[in-house]
Amino acid sequence: MELLCIKVKKGRLNGIADTFNTYVVLKVQNLKSTTINRRGSKPCWEQDFMFEISDVKKGFIVELWKKGLIWDRLLGILWIPLKTVEYATDEGSGAWWMLHSEVIKNGNEICGTKTPTLHEILLDVYFALLPDSDCRSHYRRASLQGACHSRQGTYSSLSSVNSALSVQEKEQSNKDQVYISSLAKARWTRAIQK
Structure with missing residues (x-):
């Protein structure tokens, strides 16, 4: 088992009014976690999540949603393969990721994303490295x-x-x-x- 640590930090959302609320959904294997809602075109979530990973050959999904009165709307999606995630002892400054509007599937399984949006999200993603x-x-x-x-x-x-x-x-x-x-x-x- 590996311990995957994800910190959802900030967003840079193009064309989103300051009155809208957005949130991030993480889908890791069979688990789903959600950040709180944040208002504006530069939301700051600063939320930590941890997941036990049994299969590092797959990936995980990051979704950005705009909160609506009746329905929420998907603004962007990102698939990150776990084999690209590095090991670390503590969180770092993170990296900006461009969100996309479409997923690439292999059968029923998502294996990538395409068609970039103008929205970005700052994530710090790493496997917890055990000491000494x-x-x-x-x-x-x-x-x-x-x-x-x-x-x-x-x-x-x-x-x-x-x-x-x-x-x-x-x-x-x-x-x-x-x-x-x-x-x-x-x-x-x-x-x-x-």
Whole structure:
């Protein structure tokens, strides 16, 4: 399991009146989380979300919605592949992402977005990196995952290394859970203080 941390920071919305309220919806695997409504063309949400990820080969969806009197309207959508998400110990400044108006599907599954809108959203997205001794195994695992995605032919030679990492991961699972719990408590405390 990996711990995906997403901070929805700000938006730059083109052509949106200052009287409109907008919110962001995150769809990660089978979970859906929503920010609070913020008014204006430069909304500031500053909300933290955490998700346990079991399959890093997929991606997640970010949707920007305009609150309406009867119906809400989708302003933009973004699909971010999990294999592009980096590991970090704490949040950073984030990156601006251009939202799109259409999704690309492979069967029933979304695998991308197209047709850019003029709306952007500032997100800080990272996998929580465990401290000290655990760091090395997570860096190695991230490197191995990248190697497996880019070099399918070398997968068999990496399988013995992968199985050794699996044993190491099982031994560290209790430490991981304690750290994840303390990370969640620290983020919750920061959110309450704001």
